[in-house]
Amino acid sequence: MTVTWEELGWERLAPGVGRCRLPGWDCTVGLVLGEGTALVVDAGSSLAEGARVREHAQRIAGRRVTHLALTHPHFDHVFGAASFAGAEVYGAVGIDAVFAYEREEMRLDAIGNGLPEADAEEAVDHLTPPRHLVSGEWTLDLGDGRQVLLANVGPGHTAHDLAVLVPGSVSGGPETVFCGDLVEESGEPQAGPDAVPSRWPDALDRLLSLGGEDALYVPGHGAVVDASFVRRQRDELAARFGVS
Numbered sequence: 001m002t003v004t005w006e007e008l009g010w011e012r013l014a015p016g017v018g019r020c021r022l023p024g025w026d027c028t029v030g031l032v033l034g035e036g037t038a039l040v041v042d043a044g045s046s047l048a049e050g051a052r053v054r055e056h057a058q059r060i061a062g063r064r065v066t067h068l069a070l071t072h073p074h075f076d077h078v079f080g081a082a083s084f085a086g087a088e089v090y091g092a093v094g095i096d097a098v099f100a101y102e103r104e105e106m107r108l109d110a111i112g113n114g115l116p117e118a119d120a121e122e123a124v125d126h127l128t129p130p131r132h133l134v135s136g137e138w139t140l141d142l143g144d145g146r147q148v149l150l151a152n153v154g155p156g157h158t159a160h161d162l163a164v165l166v167p168g169s170v171s172g173g174p175e176t177v178f179c180g181d182l183v184e185e186s187g188e189p190q191a192g193p194d195a196v197p198s199r200w201p202d203a204l205d206r207l208l209s210l211g212g213e214d215a216l217y218v219p220g221h222g223a224v225v226d227a228s229f230v231r232r233q234r235d236e237l238a239a240r241f242g243v244s
Helices: 047-061 095-101 103-112 117-126 197-211 227-241
Strands: 011-014 017-021 028-033 038-041 067-069 088-092 132-134 137-141 147-152 162-166 176-184 216-221
Touching: 011 216, 017 047, 028 047, 028 162, 028 216, 038 047, 047 117, 088 095, 088 162, 095 103, 103 117, 132 137, 132 147, 147 197, 162 197, 176 197, 176 227, 197 227, 216 227
Parallel strands: 038 067, 067 088, 088 132, 176 216
Antiparallel strands: 011 017, 017 028, 028 038, 137 147, 147 162, 162 176
């Protein structure tokens, strides 16, 4: 039996589009519904959390999750991915190399940020590179006239940043852009050792060109923002890292 977004603590953003802010690291996961399809954006920080996200998504959709898009290869966004068995998984080109060769770094980062060691080890043991790697743009046809654009807009927050653009609906719903951690609202954007600061402002320019002035921009952490917020954050990052 299907339930409403709100009954499960999710925020409905537009017809067939919503998101949930997960506890712990305030990480956002998204859900986009099509005709007999359901796309989840990001997978949570552990296999258990990924399983809860999938369960909630399927109860809202009334169908199985068919697609999963990973915005970047940080543990709080990807460690739940193995809980989406059977879904078609997408990520930016290069995320496969991170999953293959930087597993120990990912495990240590997760533990250092407070994920229980057993959860981190279990997630790394089950980590599988996405089947579909996006080098430029990839249009997903979710049926019922709904097409979603996956755009490799990075590097920026990492070397492998993927944005998800959901066009506005014919009924007047706004365009929605899932930004991953290229945009953060609940704190200052984090630039770790895998960030590419010199390219980050360019990535945000790309986000703005995709979504436009009237879109909803969904950050990886925090409340939904508008184009002016993204533009301010872009200018702050440019000043912080001394780039134009």
